[in-house]
Amino acid sequence: GATEGVKPRDLLQGMGTAQPEGDAVARIVFTLAAALDRRRYRLHAWFLGEPGPLVEELEEAGVIVRVIPWRGKTDPAGAWLFWRSFRQHEFALVHQHSGGRSVRGMCRLVSNARIIVHVHGRVSEMQPEMVATIDVRGADAIIAASRAVAQRIVGLPGPTVVHAGVRVPELQPRRPKSVIVVGCACRLVPIKGLMHLLDAFALLRGEFPGLRLELAGSGPLQGDLEGKVRRSGLEDRVRFIGWRRDLGDVLRSWDVFCLPSLEEAFGIAVLEAMAAGLPVVATSVGGLPELVDDGHTGYLVPPANAIALAARIRRLVFSPALTSAMGASGRESACPQFSAQRMVSHLSAVYRRVARCFLSPPSRSAPRVSLSRSPPP
Secondary structure, three states: OOOOOOOOEEEEEEEOOOOHHHHHHHHHHHHHHHHOOOOOEEEEEEEOOOOOHHHHHHHHOOOEEEEOOOOOOOOHHHHHHHHHHHOOOOEEEEEEOOOOHHHHHHHHHHOOOEEEEEEOOOOOOOOOOOOOEEOOOOOOEEEEOOHHHHOOOOOOOOOEEOOOOEOOOOOOOOOOOOOEEEEEEOOOOHHHOHHHHHHHHHHHOOOOOOEEEEEEOOOOOHHHHHHHHHHOOOOOOEEEOOOOOOHHHHHHOOOEEEEOOOOOOOOHHHHHHHHOOOOEEEEOOOOHHHHOOEOOOEEEEOOOOHHHHHHHHHHHHHOHHHHHHHHHHHHHHHHHHOEHHHHHHHHHHHHHHHHOOOOOOOOOOOOOEEOOOOOOO
16 A cells, blocks of 8 residues: 655646536446546546547546547647647556557657557447458557456456446435436447437327437437437427436436446446346347346347337336336445446556556557457547
């Protein structure tokens, strides 16, 4: 442990955009900011993309934040800005959530920092059908967001799987009500499968006049989704509530959480819904089966299947007792298995293991890691 008078080591979290779509990674950093021993580590976060509201939120959490617009190896001005900024610090560890080999190369050029690459996804959202190779040469350790992600990483000794963790809020009593709200919190992009969720609601429209859908999030697909709502005659059933900082309060107003993704590396929003006591209807893709115990904490359905989605939502709406029991089971699962404390403990163990080698020469090369599809940038 740290002792009095020992200077804390500077730990850099390398991130992408500070816009709301970067929120999933930012939540991990928020949790670290609250739980890491500040006598041991001083936490920095650098966004290598657009500025946005996540900057202020991380600063409020006590993180030292910078925005450095660097678009990769084709952007020499951004590279120079990163180099100038990086050499002004003595980072012991770089936890790289975003960016490629050029970022690691620059870190190696000007420092002896140890580098941890955190693989958060398995596909490119723009071209999910494309086979790509992820180059992690220069990494000292690899973290995978789920077992599903880890299984796609080859050529290295097994990466460390660290599931994201959330704080489990105090349970609020739910009052009976005439309106049942199904909620979904995600970026409004095609890979989230939201068109299929709207198709499912169209199937249920005539059966449950009190059934509503709320979509929390923002993204380029919103206009198309709104158009589909109008064409399907669902204007009185579907609300777009935007990106919400108060997601905990929003979750308390929902009855069922649904995530119809076509691919999902882990699904931290699903975990937050479980922690809030909501049953989950999700697709059986990526890391979601690691979270949702089918038939116990919720239901798993095949992707791109509106009929299956509608059937499971119908089952929960018909049975408030089942909804309550599944929600309670999900909350019980979230407490020990996916707690914020557990995540921080696992990440801290990786930091300690890598930091022991801080004074030794870092690895200049490592095997190439091949995934059949690339993670989101």
